[in-house]
Amino acid sequence: MRTAFIQALNELADNDDRVCLIVGDLGYSVIEDFANRHPDQFVNAGVSEQNMIGLAAGMALSGKIVFTYSIGNFGTLRCLEQIRNDVCYHRANVKVVAVGGGLAYGNLGVTHHASEDVAIMRALPNMTVVAPGDPVEARLATRAVVAHDGPCYLRLGKAGEPVVHTKEPEFELGRAVTVRDGSDVALIASGGMLATSDKVARSLAGQGLGVRLLSMHTVKPIDREAIARAATETRYVFTLEEHSVDGGLGGAVAEIMAELEPGHAPLKRIGLRPEFNKTVGDQNYLKALHGLDEETVLKTIQQIITRSYGRVG
Amino acid sequence: MSGNGQASDDDLRALARRLRSHSLRMISQAKTSHIGSCLSVADILAVMYGRILRVDPKRPDWPDRDRLIMSKGHAAAITYAAVAEAGFMKEERLGEYARNGGQLYGHVTHVGVPGIEFSSGSLGHGLPVGAGMALTAKRAGKGWRVFVVMSDGECDEGSNWEAILFSGHHQLDNLTIVIDYNKIQSLDFVDKTLRLEPLADKLRAFGWSVREVDGHSVGELGRALTSLPLESGKPNAIVAHTVKGKGVSWMEGKVLWHYRPPTPEELVTALAEVEAS
Numbered sequence: 001m002r003t004a005f006i007q008a009l010n011e012l013a014d015n016d017d018r019v020c021l022i023v024g025d026l027g028y029s030v031i032e033d034f035a036n037r038h039p040d041q042f043v044n045a046g047v048s049e050q051n052m053i054g055l056a057a058g059m060a061l062s063g064k065i066v067f068t069y070s071i072g073n074f075g076t077l078r079c080l081e082q083i084r085n086d087v088c089y090h091r092a093n094v095k096v097v098a099v100g101g102g103l104a105y106g107n108l109g110v111t112h113h114a115s116e117d118v119a120i121m122r123a124l125p126n127m128t129v130v131a132p133g134d135p136v137e138a139r140l141a142t143r144a145v146v147a148h149d150g151p152c153y154l155r156l157g158k159a160g161e162p163v164v165h166t167k168e169p170e171f172e173l174g175r176a177v178t179v180r181d182g183s184d185v186a187l188i189a190s191g192g193m194l195a196t197s198d199k200v201a202r203s204l205a206g207q208g209l210g211v212r213l214l215s216m217h218t219v220k221p222i223d224r225e226a227i228a229r230a231a232t233e234t235r236y237v238f239t240l241e242e243h244s245v246d247g248g249l250g251g252a253v254a255e256i257m258a259e260l261e262p263g264h265a266p267l268k269r270i271g272l273r274p275e276f277n278k279t280v281g282d283q284n285y286l287k288a289l290h291g292l293d294e295e296t297v298l299k300t301i302q303q304i305i306t307r308s309y310g311r312v313g
Numbered sequence: 314m315s316g317n318g319q320a321s322d323d324d325l326r327a328l329a330r331r332l333r334s335h336s337l338r339m340i341s342q343a344k345t346s347h348i349g350s351c352l353s354v355a356d357i358l359a360v361m362y363g364r365i366l367r368v369d370p371k372r373p374d375w376p377d378r379d380r381l382i383m384s385k386g387h388a389a390a391i392t393y394a395a396v397a398e399a400g401f402m403k404e405e406r407l408g409e410y411a412r413n414g415g416q417l418y419g420h421v422t423h424v425g426v427p428g429i430e431f432s433s434g435s436l437g438h439g440l441p442v443g444a445g446m447a448l449t450a451k452r453a454g455k456g457w458r459v460f461v462v463m464s465d466g467e468c469d470e471g472s473n474w475e476a477i478l479f480s481g482h483h484q485l486d487n488l489t490i491v492i493d494y495n496k497i498q499s500l501d502f503v504d505k506t507l508r509l510e511p512l513a514d515k516l517r518a519f520g521w522s523v524r525e526v527d528g529h530s531v532g533e534l535g536r537a538l539t540s541l542p543l544e545s546g547k548p549n550a551i552v553a554h555t556v557k558g559k560g561v562s563w564m565e566g567k568v569l570w571h572y573r574p575p576t577p578e579e580l581v582t583a584l585a586e587v588e589a590s
Contacts, residue, residue: 040452051475054441055448061431062449063376081435082472086442089432090423 001156001192002030002099004135008142009067013038019146020059024052024070030099031069049074053082053094060092065146067095067154071105072114076121076153087151088126095145095152096121101131101191102242102272104158106283110276113286114155118190119247121153122220128173129220131155131241131249133194134164137217140171148173157192158283164198164215174218176226182210185305186230186237186265190216190249193240193292200298209305210234219249227256231264235309238268238301242292245271268304270297320363325531328398329359333560333587335394335407341580343390343411345419349558349570350464351391353495353528357462357553358395360534361491367457370400373427377457380446382431384439385464385493386421393417393426401428437470439463440490444476447488447548458541461490466498469507474519477548481520486542489549493528495557497568516550528553560587 010033013019022043023031035042045052049070056066068075075098076083087094098114105112121129128148132141138156145152169177176188180201189197194215201211212234214226230237237257239250250269257267272290279289287293291300320328336351361381368378383392390410397404409415416425420434433439443461450457467473480488494512496503503509513523522543526533534553543549557571558564561583575583 043448045479046475048472048475048479050437050472051441051444051479054438054472054476055445055479058442058445058447059449060445061442062446064449082438082441085432085435086438 001132001135001138001161002159004138005097005142005154005156006030006034008139010034010037012143012146013041016065016146017041018063018065020064020066022052022056022066022068024049024068024075026070026074049079050082053079053096054086056094057082057086057090057092060087060094061090065093065095067097069097069099071112072098072100072117073111076114076117080120083121083151084124088124091126091150093149093151095154097154097156099156100158101155102157103283103286104192106281106286113277115244115272116247118155118219118241118243118249119251122247122252126151127220128152128218129155130173130218131191132217133189133191133215134161136163136165136168137171137177137194137215140168141217144171144173155191161192162195164194171217174221174223176223177215177217179213179215180205180211182212183234184210185301186212186214186234187240188214188216188227188230188237188249188253189240190219192242196292196294196297197240199294200301203298204301216249219252222252222256224256227253228260231257231260231267235265236268236305237265238270240297241271242287243271244274245269246274266308268300270300322531322535325356325359325363325535328363329355329531330587330590331398332359332391332394334584335397336390337561337575337580337583337587339390339394339407339410341575341577343419344574345390345411346572346574347387347390348575349497349564349567350385350388350493350495352559352561352564353555353557354385354388354462354493355391355560356529356531357491357493357534357555358391360531360538361460361462362395362399364535365538366460368399368428370428373401377455379458379460380430380443381460381462382433382439382443383421383429383462384433384436385462385467386433386435389417389419389421392421392429396426396428399428402426436464436467437472440473441476443488444480444485447480447485448483451485451487458487458489461488463490463492464498465492465494465496465503465509466506468492468509468512477516477519477521480548484546485548486544486546489538489541489551491551491553493555494552495555497557497566497571499571501568513550513552516552520547521550522547523550523552525552525554528555529559560590562586
């Protein structure tokens with residue numbers, strides 16, 4: 001996703017000198033090409049995230065479209081008040097980019113686990129929150145946030161995420177992409193869990209179940225209509241995210257569903273337990289501990305459906 | 314008149330008196346805090362709006378305007394008074410200060426208030442934003458300048474030192490901070506809370522050019538602020554030595570007046586002192 005993002009950003013910056021990139025002394029082997037091609041559109045703020053966001057706001061209020069780039073929590077939580085006041089309150093055209101969303105930096109430690117960022121960014125007024133599901137969506141999301149005038153949070157994975165979309169989907173901020181359609185269960189995924197969800201959806205479909213898979217790349221503003229349809233046209237809704245089950249995609253979907261008319265499908269949020277990890281592990285290892293590996297997700301969904309509706313399929 | 318290079322020192326002193334009177338009335342009527350912080354920065358704002366800033370009240374968004382960020386956002390009353398006196402809005406709007414249904418919040422707010430460049434209130438936000446503006450102007454070869462008015466207590470914030478390091482490194486000589494060094498912060502004297510001295514040396518060590526002035530002398534402030542950049546290739550720091558509560562003898566140098574609003578009776582004597590000065 002990182003590569004797709006930076007390539008798209010490079011192309012955008014080629015054609016629009018308002019597009020700037022500020023990094024917080026991170027991005028080794030990612031940002032060099034941008035820095036060389038666009039020296040007047042690039043700043044390394046050093047290891048100073050509060051200043052990085054303030055600079056970005058000042059540049060944006062002077063007419064620039066400014067991307068900030070850092071690892072998960074550093075570029076979001078460390079400088080949260082700068083994002084709230086300087087960026088969101090002033091509607092400054094700043095795009096906060098975090099790499100390593102979720103457990104991508106698994107064995108580097110809990111400091112590097114971005115597990116609450118979506119919830120926190122989602123709570124900010126004027127903020128658009130985007131967590132693309134694969135490199136194709138990352139490229140499209142990069143273009144979309146440049147076209148959108150206002151604060152955005154772009155949550156990326158790291159490197160090597162599988163491509164889910166074999167052809168470019170129609171991509172609009174705030175509008176879910178229907179990856180496959182069905183009316184038995186709905187899987188709503190964001191970020192890197194899209195690939196896992198896609199595999200799980202195929203397995204469930206292979207067992208005769210009608211599976212709707214939505215890529216909810218924009219967590220805010222969220223696609224209310226798509227959620228309402230999923231909740232009324234299918235029999236069970238599952239959210240899947242590499243983020244705490246509290247306040248992120250699952251929280252957002254729960255908020256919408258809680259206010260629907262009675263008689264809709266129930267919801268199960270699949271994501272990270274809201275606790276700090278205690279065991280060292282890489283991304284896949286830790287995801288499995290949280291039940292986010294393909295096999296466990298499939299089992300979880302099958303058990304819930306069996307319990308609620310009898311046999312699967 | 315804003316940015317009027319012709320304003321005499323007497324004009325600026327008269328403007329400072331009006332700013333102090335407005336602040337006293339606004340804060341007394343609204344029963345809010347921070348009169349001491351307003352009174353200490355009055356001469357600084359009078360010089361900025363009366364002589365230095367190249368702004369156009371008819372075009373608040375003029376792209377080539379100088380930017381002034383009031384980072385000590387608690388001195389809101391006097392900031393609104395300054396933009397009103399500069400012609401950005403009608404003076405009667407000052408009655409909206411901290412009043413239900415108005416738009417002039419108790420900390421500096423840009424929404425619905427022409428002439429206010431940036432909202433503040435949480436300290437340590439203005440300078441990084443100003444640095445971003447200054448960097449943008451410099452890279453684009455634009456002549457507009459950025460001024461950030463800061464408090465001394467605000468210098469406790471690490472974000473400011475991040476931006477001070479950055480601005481020195483990037484040689485932002487189109488960026489100027491004016492530190493209203495009134496020696497008193499929220500709970501106590503600066504020296505008893507977190508000592509800033511030697512403040513000028515600290516700033517010089519970060520690559521800034523520093524001028525220390527009497528922050529109540531419009532002549533000294535004016536001379537410093539018309540000599541920018543103080544040194545080519547260095548950001549500018551005007552360390553303005555001021556007195557908290559300046560202009561009302563019984564408010565001067567007292568922590569109490571960081572918080573207490575003057576009563577209606579106190580307002581009368583305070584206004585009389587300011588107008589007689």
